[in-house]
Amino acid sequence: MSTKVAWISAELAPFVKVGGLADVSSALPKELKRLNVDVRIIIPYYTNIVINGLQRTEIYLEDPFGEEIQIYETKDELSGVIIYLLKHPIFLDEPYKGDLNAKFTMFNLLTANFILINKKWTPDIIHTNDWHTGLLPYLMRKHKEIKNIFTIHNIAFQGKMSIDHLKSLFIDVDELEISNNEVNFMKIAIGFSDQITTVSEKYAEEILTREYSFGLDDDLQNHSNKVVGILNGIDSSIYDPSGDEVLLVKYDVKNIQKRFENKIDLLNKLEFKYSEGLLIGLTTRLYDQKGIDLLIDSIPSIINMGINIVVLGTGDQKYESKLSDIEKKFPNNFKFLNYYNEKISHQIFAGVDCLLIPSRYEPCGLTQMYAMRYGAVPIVRATGGLADTVIENNSKQNGFLFEKYLMDDLIFAINRANKAFENKIKWMEIQKNGMQRDWSWKKSALKWVNLYNKNLGND
Ligand code: ADP
Numbered sequence: 001m002s003t004k005v006a007w008i009s010a011e012l013a014p015f016v017k018v019g020g021l022a023d024v025s026s027a028l029p030k031e032l033k034r035l036n037v038d039v040r041i042i043i044p045y046y047t048n049i050v051i052n053g054l055q056r057t058e059i060y061l062e063d064p065f066g067e068e069i070q071i072y073e074t075k076d077e078l079s080g081v082i083i084y085l086l087k088h089p090i091f092l093d094e095p096y097k098g099d100l101n102a103k104f105t106m107f108n109l110l111t112a113n114f115i116l117i118n119k120k121w122t123p124d125i126i127h128t129n130d131w132h133t134g135l136l137p138y139l140m141r142k143h144k145e146i147k148n149i150f151t152i153h154n155i156a157f158q159g160k161m162s163i164d165h166l167k168s169l170f171i172d173v174d175e176l177e178i179s180n181n182e183v184n185f186m187k188i189a190i191g192f193s194d195q196i197t198t199v200s201e202k203y204a205e206e207i208l209t210r211e212y213s214f215g216l217d218d219d220l221q222n223h224s225n226k227v228v229g230i231l232n233g234i235d236s237s238i239y240d241p242s243g244d245e246v247l248l249v250k251y252d253v254k255n256i257q258k259r260f261e262n263k264i265d266l267l268n269k270l271e272f273k274y275s276e277g278l279l280i281g282l283t284t285r286l287y288d289q290k291g292i293d294l295l296i297d298s299i300p301s302i303i304n305m306g307i308n309i310v311v312l313g314t315g316d317q318k319y320e321s322k323l324s325d326i327e328k329k330f331p332n333n334f335k336f337l338n339y340y341n342e343k344i345s346h347q348i349f350a351g352v353d354c355l356l357i358p359s360r361y362e363p364c365g366l367t368q369m370y371a372m373r374y375g376a377v378p379i380v381r382a383t384g385g386l387a388d389t390v391i392e393n394n395s396k397q398n399g400f401l402f403e404k405y406l407m408d409d410l411i412f413a414i415n416r417a418n419k420a421f422e423n424k425i426k427w428m429e430i431q432k433n434g435m436q437r438d439w440s441w442k443k444s445a446l447k448w449v450n451l452y453n454k455n456l457g458n459d
């Protein structure tokens with residue numbers, strides 16, 4: 001009989017996507033299903049979500065105040081993965097708007113009750129993701145027959161909130177660790193889950209240290225026997241330069257030279273004059289994590305090297321306004337596309353020579369893998385999943401890395417890329433190494449199946 005897994009998440013691509021969590025929640029369950037895992041996804045029904053074929057289920061659920069909650073269901077046509085959507089007015093139109101503590105506590109509570117009353121399908125494993133789902137292992141603690149696996153996609157966000165809030169929802173808080181009248185959802189998940197995973201091996205080491213743990217290193221050290229890193233993969237059917245309809249020219253590793261037409265197309269769209277030099281792109285949320293301050297400091301020196309840069313992204317107001325100012329100062333060499341657009345992100349992966357990812361920390365990072373799949377060479381800071389996927393110093397070179405969060409180190413890495421770019425044969429080797437490696441979920445999904453089996457005592 002196949003293992004039954006309930007996958008709980010605040011985001012799910014393509015219906016509701018803010019960052020990588022949405023991509024992972026979509027791609028990994030599909031691959032698990034292919035491996036005969038009966039995985040079903042549970043998400044909040046934000047009112048902006050548009051999904052075909054939604055059916056209201058017969059299951060009767062109430063919130064703690066006796067309000068009836070509607071539960072919808074649909075099946076992804078291609079993969080057969082079932083998605084449940086829980087409707088409650090507190091979820092609003094999108095994930096990270098409104099009172100997040102109130103919203104996600106309600107999501108945890110409704111999900112726990114839904115799982116317990118749905119007698120037709122009881123999971124063997126509840127797979128929770130990030131703080132938004134961190135209370136569930138606690139709410140399910142008395143149901144020992146169901147295992148809890150918690151994945152940390154980003155430890156910076158932890159869900160700290162007043163205990164009074166939980167009490168106001170009639171949640172029994174007796175077994176919770178309370179400090180200054182507050183609880184911390186991520187800490188709760190670390191304590192009450194059977195297994196804690198994170199999204200790369202390097203990040204699994206990093207979160208045990210003070211520098212990267214955002215205050216949770218002691219907790220994680222206490223539970224270090226439960227911590228495992230499994231690298232994320234990408235959905236290689238969606239991110240596929242040989243079948244991607246939004247590209248001017250499709251290509252694959254056997255005809256990388258065709259890629260050049262996409263570069264010209266992108267340069268035209270950006271209104272850059274054609275230049276022999278490197279074109280560097282960033283497709284990113286604009287927050288401290290992503291190293292945007294380091295980027296901003298480095299832009300004049302990069303442009304000075306004859307390089308053009310495009311940034312696609314939204315985020316922190318302070319970064320948005322600085323990047324707009326830089327665009328005014330260097331209109332011929334720097335373009336800031338201050339929005340979120342999947343189609344253009346694909347055109348960037350297919351058109352730039354390099355993708356720059358100067359993150360302070362990066363649990364896994366997906367964009368370096370998208371870039372490599374599309375033959376764009378990543379230049380990254382050696383942290384988390386970036387360090388686990390990008391290689392510089394051997395014959396398998398697929399990109400460029402810098403260790404320290406310093407402008408000189410970033411510039412030096414770009415310099416190395418710039419030099420390598422002059423040697424077209426060497427450059428193509430680097431591109432090929434990135435394009436030929438299998439970035440799909442295949443390998444990691446097998447590790448997931450093994451981990452599920454181990455937790456169920458089936459290994
Ligand atoms: P994070 O989850 O921290 O944002 P990841 O690299 O894991 O970082 O995932 C980011 C995802 O969001 C990728 O799919 C990336 O292409 C996408 N993304 C980020 N910014 C934009 C944007 N402005 N337009 C389109 N896609 C974006």
